Amino acid sequence: MNKVIDVLVSAFRLKNRAQISVALLATGLCASALLFFSMKQSPVASKPNIVYILADDLGYGDLSVYNPQGKIKTPNLDRLAAQGMRFTDAHSPSSVCTPTRYGLMTGRYPWRSRLPVGVLRGYSRSLIEQDRLTVPAMLKKAGYQTGMVGKWHLGVDWVSVPEQKNLEKEPLYGITNEMNPEHIDFYKAPTNGPTTLGFDYTFFLPASLDMPPYCYLENDRLTEKPTAYTPGNSLSSGYTGPFWREGNMAPSFDFFQVLPTFIQKATDFLRRQSSQKPFFLYLALAAPHTPWMPTENYRGKSAAGEYGDFVQMVDAQVGRVLHTLDSLGLAENTLVFFTSDNGPFWRPAFTQQFGHAAAGNLRGMKGDAYEGGHRVPFIVRWPGKVKPGSVSEASTTLTNLLATCAEVVNQAFPATMVEDSYSILPVLLGKSQTVPQQPAIVHSASNGYFAIRKGPWKLIAGLGSGGFTEPQKIKPVAGGPTAQLFNLANDPAETRDLFAMHPEKVQELTALLKTIQESKTQIKSQP
Missing domain, CATH: 3.40.720.10 (Alkaline Phosphatase, subunit A)
Incomplete structure (x- = not known):
């Protein structure tokens, strides 16, 4: 690179147009050579x-x-x-x-x-x-x-x-x-x-x-x-x-x-x-x-x-x-x-x-x-x-x-x-x-249960584990919860079901899950 700079400086000091042309040509050749050398040394630098x-x-x-x-x-x-x-x-x-x-x-x-x-x-x-x-x-x-x-x-x-x-x-x-x-x-x-x-x-x-x-x-x-x-x-x-x-x-x-x-x-x-x-x-x-x-x-x-x-x-x-x-x-x-x-x-x-x-x-x-x-x-x-x-x-x-x-x-x-x-x-x-x-993340359990996560809130669309932990599936009782809601920021071990306490979150996550399920294209989160 220093050689390229030296040639450029010399070119601008010259008075003869032909000399300037030769100098610029030399500059271009030096730059091209350096570019080729760089590409040869690191051919995939932009693609890991x-x-x-x-x-x-x-x-x-x-x-x-x-x-x-x-x-x-x-x-x-x-x-x-x-x-x-x-x-x-x-x-x-x-x-x-x-x-x-x-x-x-x-x-x-x-x-x-x-x-x-x-x-x-x-x-x-x-x-x-x-x-x-x-x-x-x-x-x-x-x-x-x-x-x-x-x-x-x-x-x-x-x-x-x-x-x-x-x-x-x-x-x-x-x-x-x-x-x-x-x-x-x-x-x-x-x-x-x-x-x-x-x-x-x-x-x-x-x-x-x-x-x-x-x-x-x-x-x-x-x-x-x-x-x-x-x-x-x-x-x-x-x-x-x-x-x-x-x-x-x-x-x-x-x-x-x-x-x-x-x-x-x-x-x-x-x-x-x-x-x-x-x-x-x-x-x-x-x-x-x-x-x-x-x-x-x-x-x-x-x-x-x-x-x-x-x-x-x-x-x-x-x-x-x-x-x-x-x-x-x-x-x-x-x-x-x-x-x-x-x-x-x-x-x-x-x-x-x-x-x-x-x-x-x-x-x-x-x-x-x-x-x-x-x-x-x-x-x-x-x-x-x-x-x-x-x-x-x-x-x-x-x-x-x-x-x-x-x-x-x-x-x-x-x-x-x-x-x-x-x-x-x-x-x-x-x-x-x-x-x-990313609007949310969705998981599915081995029995087909869906769970959706947005921010700290997680909704499991069913009762029970949905998998290998017993009970796998619990039948809802009349008037009782039909799903499970957890706040993972406060309760990462999912010990407290908040379904009854936050119906607005249940409704929000249920609607978002349905939107994602029915979508044929990417869903963008709201700013």
Whole structure:
């Protein structure tokens, strides 16, 4: 740059027009050379790499940075929080697996999908519509290399054996009704997997680690056919511990090695990336969801049983990914998200046994409309952009990923296709305390109960937990409450139902929920 300035000064001192022209030409060449050098040195400076890590059934109170009194230690995730922003009021759009993943990928609340209630299984067909805009498709259009590693749980279209071809005529077969594995031709690659939704590279497990088939698909093709069979494990454990269901599995499939395998595939993807193109990696862990199966070197390391050991293994494995970013010199230009798909499956008896509250001081657990079902840890690191060690109380939901990424890369998206996604970038950059234009956040419980949150107020449109905490559902009595209302600013544990005391808030939130449900476009909050 100093040479450019020197040439400019010399040019203006010259009297001869030809000399001035030559000097200006030299100036332009020097400037062009500097611009080229700058572009070569930092080709993606304006577009950061993006890594989104989604844990499975990890509770708000499972990270020691959120719950210092807990019996689990998570030094790698605590360090990530110290390097970035930790959210205290982030939520999954649903309290169970599949719906949250649909919302995460599409920016739409999951009850807008073809599966408004419930989860898919390993033999379910693809849930995301093929013409639907997704996060990876949007980023791919913006010039990103896109990869997905981990638990998919959004269905693929398994190919039927010839005599069962007529079943493919029913579009919901395999969504509302799981396919019969005897009707599937495993020698043919399934269709409509994640590569058709914008991912350049994929390595995934079809569903949860306790659901057959137990096998991997790479670039949407089986790496090994599920020709073996497992009778299941710990079937009477109440869906805890080393539990998995019976069913087909690949002969070499090892439950203990699933998490390390995903981490290895993720780090391999990172090592393949070129400095000439930004990348997006969606790393969807299958842990600490059941089966709780920490490897030998993590057993007994926590004070919260095999679940706590498994969480500490998750922390260490995430640390491997973060270390890889550092060792490759990628961390400084990488936007890292870490969160969970819903709350923990942690029964009250476990809290009493281990003295560890997996949902922190929140009420309920996975599946519930209560906060323990959907308030999740949420950490964002972006060196030079997000203030280290910062904490945000902004209410946000995981459906906001698409709009956030779109603003980061300056990419427009149609509001009619992405109704429920609002950018949190102003919050990340410290320019706003709340998510701009977001009218409210909506959650759905495993039984279909809706909950809406605006400011400190939360309305659950039903009585009972709506999920796995008993009672799940309570029938209203004549003249009594029909819903539940809480003020989370004063009562984050949802111990005092204010339904009868604030009918105006019940009416306001009920009307807003209906407006959002009926909307075909984004709803903007009132200034």
